[in-house]
Amino acid sequence: MSNSECKELVITREFQAPRELVFQAWSQVDHLKQWWGPKGFEIKVSQLDFRPGGVFHYSMQSPDGNQMWGKFVYQEIEAFDKIVWVNSFSDEAGHIVRAPFSDLIPLEIRNEVTFREDNGGTILTLRSRPINATAEEESFFEGMFESMQQGFGGTFDQLEQFLAELKK
Template identity: 35%
Template sequence: MRAASNLITEPADRVLKITRVFDAPRSLVFKAWTESEHMARWWGPRGFTSTVLKNDPRPGGAYRIHMRGPDNDDHWSQGVYREFVPPERLVMVGSWADAQGNPTRPETTLTLLFEDVGGKTRLTLHNAIFESVTARDMHNTGWSSSLDSLADYLAMAKD
């Protein structure tokens, strides 16, 4: 008789995976994701401005970010760092929230892998599990635009 498997399968239609290569060293790309002064310069889709309200990048440390869209609409993202392995891996569990910090959507887990590829950085973003395919698709649009903003920022940033 076989032992039961401990593997958890994710519903593929509610998982988002994006891979991008950035023309920047892995250490800088990792800092852009974890240091407040970097995060505030690119976080959010194009046209958004962001304020890092809280950022404690360590296992168990909290983060909270306020984003303002081009139409002056406000968005808050908050959560907790689960893993922090510079400059290789970052895992955050979080959700959208209201101005008072009350979650407005179910939590998802964001896993980021940073790989050196000849002085450039391959970033693999894995975000799951979304409550619906529509939510996944909306996040795909948002993350894709945010990663475009990150690429623009990295082109100007110094390590």
């Protein structure tokens, strides 16, 4: 199975906030650490260089104290319209590593998020697919769609709450 055949995870969510504000929530370190990541996890930002070729390197600590590291490498940024990045698990030094809970999760996942204005609100669409993955990894990725939708659902709930606070 080649990457072109691998199904893409697509999640669309509407936010009651202006597009510029939603985009800023993705682009500023003080914002990202407030809502990014699984529900209940504490995010610490090691680095945020929000530009094509730049890196967002962060740790996620679960309520029971387990720590994982993640990394974005930004590919494309169009202010208020689109952000494209490659997401990976990493070590503390920023090197790409296997996910701590599965050897079948692709090492690199290409994510594209678009922001579309809609009556003063914003429609956000996230598209995710593995790159440079084996057929087995692609198949595993497709099998994770339901749990990824739940995970991003919780993350986007946190984004919604954060945006509501910002608008006050």
